Amino acid sequence: MDKTPQDWPTATDRRQFLGAATAMGAIAATAVHATAVGVSSASAQAPAGTASRAPAAGPVLTRTIGRTNESLPALGLGTFLTFDLLPGSNRDALREVTRKYIDAGVRVIDTSPLYGTGEVSVGGFLSAMGVTDQMFISNKIWSTGDYLADESHALASMEQSRLRLWRDKIDVLHCHSLVNVDAIVPLLRVWKREGRIRYVGASVHENDYHNILAGLIDKDLVDIIQVNYSIFNRHAEERVLRAASDKGVGVLTNMPLEKGRLHKIVEGRPLPDFARDIAAENWSQFFIKWVMGHPAVTTVLAATSNPDHAAENVGALRGPQPDQSMRQRMARHMESIPGFANLASMQWYPDKQSMYQGVIRRSQAALRQRMS
16 A cells, blocks of 8 residues: 555554654453453344434443443543644534534543644533533553653643643543553552542553553553454453453453554445344444453444544444354454455555644654654
């Protein structure tokens, strides 16, 4: 696939950019124990309709985090790249995406001060809708200060997030991509004790850091983690999901749609007939429900800037979910589709290279130009 000047060369987008800015702080099977999460009952999904129809009737699927007793919807809204716009750009589509998620029963939103203007938009939309205090906000941090044990930079980052989100307290604050993890996680634990945040988290989006993330879980250092997991990339099952289940740690998953690459693989293909058994009406629901079907997963974070795609995604929040046998069948079906095995070599958001040109992409382009 041809590369464009506006994009990083591979799907390791964030890792390459972060590597240019700072050094990283830390370089099975799906049958895990289900005791870490509780699953609410869910009835069959309403008949299929248009992408922009009202949310299907029936109870919202929720999961309970064992060690916190926090109950969360099984679907959340992610905002990396998709919510990053240049200042002054029209945000109507993003506002509608947020509304559709909230109307469907979603109350988990993941954002970060590192996501360009995403955090600002999330805070503005929630405040305008009057639901700020009803949402479970997952946020991130990655810096401490000028010297060891100096928390000045971390405090400034957290205060900025509180202002942008108009929140007195952030629900979970993650050590972003495990950057400076040995300093950040202890600081987050202190902030939790002091009542500044509710839960301590750690986030990754690459397989290379799964063992380190699992180590934090094993040592009882985190309450909630965020990890990349999809029907294509199942590496998190080997250590992370098993450890989280054993310890009752909440699991937010990112990249369930592989940044648009899964949709590219199935482009023009109909859903398999057995998708009706889990009330999957489109490929988005097929992929999201596969992730939801893992008993250790608390909330699947699915990002989009398209309101119609948002309407498709939220349909996964209701209706029957796949059991282990069905998940294996779904995976086998995907493995039979040409190109699936090579998905990792594709760029993020194929055929959408002109989209998501916010402050992150602008900064990346400027850095590449300076390096050339």
